[in-house]
Amino acid sequence: VAPLPEPAPEAAPAPETVPAPAPGYDDAEREAVLRVMRERRDIRNGFRSDPIPHEVLLRVLEAAHTAPSVGHSQPWDFVVIRSAETRQTMHELAQRQREAYAKSLPKARAKQFKELKIEAILDTPVNIVVTADPTRGGRHTLGRYTQPQMAPYSSALAVENLWLAARAEGLGVGWVSFFDEREMVRALGLPEHLEVVAYLCVGYVDEFPEEPELMQAGWSKRRPLAWVVHEETYGRRALPGEEPHDLLQETVANIRPLDAKALGEAWERQKRMTKPAGALGMLEIISAQLAGLSRMCPPPIPEPAAVAIFAGDHGVHAQGVTPWPQEVTGQMVANFLGGGAVCNAFAHQVGAEVCVVDVGVASELPATPGLLPRKVRPGTADFTTGSAMTREEVLAAIEVGIETARDLVAAGNKALLTGEMGIANTTASAALISVFTDVDPAEVTGRGTGINDETHARKVDVVRRALALHAPDPEDPIGALAAVGGLEHAALVGLILGAASLRTPVILDGVSTGAAALVARAIAPESLAACIAGHRSAEPGHVAALNKLGLRPLVDLDLRLGEGTGALLALPLVQSAARAMHEVATFDSAGVTEK
Ligand SMILES: Cc1cc2nc3c(=O)[nH]c(=O)nc-3n(C[C@H](O)[C@H](O)[C@H](O)COP(=O)(O)O)c2cc1C
Missing domain, CATH: 3.40.109.10 (NADH Oxidase)
Known part of the structure; x- marks a missing residue:
């Protein structure tokens, strides 16, 4: 019997060889x-x-x-x-x-x-x-x-x-x-x-x-790659190898003061222009601001310009602070899109684009050309009984504003104007202004769209109760917006911060923007460097806001409409200020003898 063959020794495990990936091209190719x-x-x-x-x-x-x-x-x-x-x-x-x-x-x-x-x-x-x-x-x-x-x-x-x-x-x-x-x-x-x-x-x-x-x-303009790459979920922006960054933080980090060199050149140029020194008054300050903002002297003429109108509804409407029904917010949005509102007429006159953003209208709005559907939630909650919204919703609405600023600037706009629409939003504006100016609600609560004494008294009481309930802290601007703000206020904050980070001037409209600018300043004080107060509204809260902001309005015509109307009227003044820097001769170039 033949002996059984010896069992073969166990084969040694082959070293693991993973084939190299298919080659790419060499560097030159x-x-x-x-x-x-x-x-x-x-x-x-x-x-x-x-x-x-x-x-x-x-x-x-x-x-x-x-x-x-x-x-x-x-x-x-x-x-x-x-x-x-x-x-x-x-x-x-x-x-x-x-x-x-x-x-x-x-x-x-x-x-x-x-x-x-x-x-x-x-x-x-x-x-x-x-x-x-x-x-x-x-x-x-x-x-x-x-x-x-x-x-x-x-x-x-x-x-x-x-x-x-x-x-x-x-x-x-x-x-x-x-x-x-x-x-x-x-x-x-x-x-x-x-x-x-x-x-x-x-x-x-x-x-x-x-x-x-x-x-x-x-x-x-070219949009940076960093704006459009998201890690894992939309909104977590990060380039490969970077930690996802927060849009608000990134925006705030990019806000810088006015450029001292361009500012100095602007003052110098004003002195040499063929006019008595200081004769253009406030417009000289504006043109110097534009120079400092753009880091260029003379500064670019802020044209074309776009007004961004953020629309949102307010739970506090239930407290009877206005005679207007809430549906009017959505109806007016349709009117803006149809071209039939005052903002359209003024925008037409001054050549600006109207951009309408639904950041929180209560009703469903049909898709319409010119409408940006960015609803964070369908209206805020009644802030007399709880927070108007969550902090996350505030941040989402601020991001809507930042992204709107980015889009409008990348599309070539050289000035942004603020606008808003929201039945009952002057109540939220009054509450915010009271928080950030420390002025009593009775002094900053106005008559909005026109209310009688009884409704006005109720409105003041509503603001007072809300402030007592939430005790909003001006050191916590996001918290203050969440407590008593509106979605359009938050989006306006984003627009101001976004424009400031892109060194683009923002012409502020009335009381609601005034409230938003106070919040923007609390988040990033330097954001004010990009702001120009378009007008002074008839709302008392607006005066308090402008005083606190230290901004002097360009137009003072007792307007109290919103929709960006005051900002639109101010646009030609701002453009004229910049154009003068380009076109007015200097004493030396024109051969005019100086005083
Ligand atoms: C789908 C498409 C349609 C375009 N239509 C026009 C056009 O009608 N007229 C035009 O001047 N350029 C047109 N362009 C060119 C774009 O304006 C151009 O690609 C863009 O400004 C970027 O410039 P670049 O292609 O030189 O990088 C079109 C481009 C694309 C992709």
Whole structure:
């Protein structure tokens, strides 16, 4: 019997080898990829008529055709247009849309837009139409099942590929979206089932600008990456490797005093301008403030400007502090959006944009162009029986204000104006003003929209009771807002802080903004450096607030409306102050003898 073979010795465990990840590109190649992305530009100016060789255009189209697509459906087609006649037709269509858009703009924007070129259809030898076929790939295209828009998204990716490849070839591309899409399908004789994703003007160029043309024209600003990267949940902003930062803290940390050098230059310039020293009174102070704020002398003219109107409701309405029903808040928001309110008329007159933000209207508001739906809660609670809101809600509403400031400034606005709408909000304003000025409720509680003696007495009593109940601490501004504030007050605080951190002037409106400015000052005293008091309202609390803030109002016309109306009236004064710094000659330049 043959002996059993010896059992094989146990194999020694192989050392664990994890294969290395697939390699990326080497440094030079990676830099080339990133460079083409950085240096890709949308071009409208400086195109040349040089023809594009076929092999170059082919490489560009091949790059487009390698784009990712939903379910690999490759929904794009590229129609290459060279005919002068077709381009003329398309140019005329774009021209019509341009005019329609220009008509929709506030005056200051329209003035800026007039200077902008928005297409180069006739200046380029080749136009390319990129379409999406929503039926391509059959009925069961993977991934398009729940999201039909994935087809045009895929075609948009082909556009980006085309754009980058063109840049690498030294070809400029300008995307034109000033078209009615269906009109375009017909004009180009495209099959009706196609969607047009892009109309591109392509050609060699004199140069590629370093920055977007819209930025160079002052139409828009670049948003920092740090604003848009969130860790884990929306709102926890953090770049990779950073701890998530709190939006309020970050904003406050960026608020700095006026720049002493620019301020000094402004005072010097005022003295040399062809007018007696100090003859522009208060406007000299404003223009110096604008210089210190912008760190530039002369300071930029604060145009275009936008008024942000925050709307919210108030639980304290239940205490009978106003004869107006609560629904009026939502109804007036609809009126602002329809263009029928006083703020619209004044904004129209001074050329400002009206931006309406629902930060806490009690009713549901339908989605409407121009309305930012940012409801933190549908109205506050009645602060005579409990807190108006939680601290978290206050912070959320402040963030709404900060983000509104960021959006409006990134969109190219050079001044922000405050506005609000909220039936019963003068009661909350009075309570806040009393907390931060230490003035008795009887002296800071006004008649708001017009109330009789009996209602006024009740309103004073309501404020008194609320302050007795909560004993709000002016050293704890968030707590004070939570106790007796309104959602629009909190958002206004955010707008002021946000604008101050972006070194953008804020023109304050009436009593509710006055209350908010007191809170903003308690959070960040330097935020006042960005503030200009637009007007003095007829509300007694506003005077107390302005005195405490040390701000002198520009307009004093017994207005007591809110909606940003007083701030809007003050805007041309602020703009005039800045313009004088630009346009008024100096004694030396004009050859005028000094005193
Ligand atoms: C979807 C889309 C549509 C655009 N439409 C137009 C347009 O109609 N007219 C125009 O001048 N620029 C248009 N642009 C170009 C943008 O204004 C441009 O991309 C932006 O200002 C940033 O500049 P940059 O592309 O040079 O970085 C469009 C861009 C995209 C992505």
